[in-house]
Amino acid sequence: MENEFLGDMFLVPCCVLVGAIALFYLRSFFKGRQYTGKEKVKNKVFVVTGANSGIGKQIVRELNYRGAVVYMGCRSVERGEKAVTELAMSGCNVDRLIVLPLDLGSFESINNFVNAIKEREVKLDGLVNNAGVMFYPKFQLTADGHETTWQVNYLSNVILCEKLLPLLEVCEDEARIVFVSSRAHKWVGSLDIDKVDSRSDWDRFASYGKSKLAQIMYSKLLAEKLRISGSPVVANSCHPGTCYTNLLRYTPLLNTAILKMIAAPFVWFFMKTPKDGAQTPLYLLLSAKASGVSGKYFVEMEPDDPSDIAMDSEMRRQLYVYSKVACNLD
Numbered sequence: 438m439e440n441e442f443l444g445d446m447f448l449v450p451c452c453v454l455v456g457a458i459a460l461f462y463l464r465s466f467f468k469g470r471q472y473t474g475k476e477k478v479k480n481k482v483f484v485v486t487g488a489n490s491g492i493g494k495q496i497v498r499e500l501n502y503r504g505a506v507v508y509m510g511c512r513s514v515e516r517g518e519k520a521v522t523e524l525a526m527s528g529c530n531v532d533r534l535i536v537l538p539l540d541l542g543s544f545e546s547i548n549n550f551v552n553a554i555k556e557r558e559v560k561l562d563g564l565v566n567n568a569g570v571m572f573y574p575k576f577q578l579t580a581d582g583h584e585t586t587w588q589v590n591y592l593s594n595v596i597l598c599e600k601l602l603p604l605l606e607v608c609e610d611e612a613r614i615v616f617v618s619s620r621a622h623k624w625v626g627s628l629d630i631d632k633v634d635s636r637s638d639w640d641r642f643a644s645y646g647k648s649k650l651a652q653i654m655y656s657k658l659l660a661e662k663l664r665i666s667g668s669p670v671v672a673n674s675c676h677p678g679t680c681y682t683n684l685l686r687y688t689p690l691l692n693t694a695i696l697k698m699i700a701a702p703f704v705w706f707f708m709k710t711p712k713d714g715a716q717t718p719l720y721l722l723l724s725a726k727a728s729g730v731s732g733k734y735f736v737e738m739e740p741d742d743p744s745d746i747a748m749d750s751e752m753r754r755q756l757y758v759y760s761k762v763a764c765n766l767d
Contacts, residue, residue: 469678470717478723482560483561483564484508484510485507486541488520490520491711492567493568494524495712496715497509500722507533511538520536542588544765551596561604566598570586572645573585573641584633584639586648587651591655610669612670613673613721614672615722616672616673621642622652624643624646650747651756653743655756658753660672661732673721673731675721675735675736676735678737717738
């Protein structure tokens, strides 16, 4: 009996230990791979959209730590300045953080943002198209006449890339463009460009997936154009992972205080933090291993296969022709 009692005494802590180890490794799996490169980017200049929170803020922090000047595109300058204050408290140099207003739902705001950068800089080393909206709850057209999610997540990226490209192409080294996209692009079975602004074809989930698919398609086409022209600029897209950020504010299961409280333990365990989500974008921006790589879609710092539609070169061509007209770039 005594031996059985002693055995039970050791069994319980052993089970607890094994369970704790298993949970630790499972949590590490959901966190994803962490970028460990030590590259310095002193005096290099980057543009990051959606820079006042979430993944964008973490990218800004890391670039600033490494010596870069970062232009922070923020829909609210007030929230952008608050983010700068918070970044300063974590050790960032605020003299190298510049907040500029950027509302991706307005072509006028995007053009003003581009002009403000061109007034200050003659070259850029990188552009991170990070800002976006997910599961916007209602069909709504912007002042420019486009469905909100489509314009904010996709058309705005096209304008930024096309108009900032001259500054990226005069970079002394390889300039890099990163699209923070999503695996949700694989939800899309077809892309009818003629209906992207149509109420009859709208669904909040499908709209998000289509906008992310278009990002990846444009990234691949842009990379091809840059390669053919001999440009030193590379462009890639990535899935950052399922992260708990402000992007989830319109998610049905997380849009009330009670639901957030109930979901909190599961969110913490199964979702990435904004810092975790920034790892693959940082890898694409900074790593020597990503040098010369262009037109790829990455997951966990590794190339991955996008959907068949994204690989359709004719669909990409049609999308580009449409985009030039929709964005008033002709």
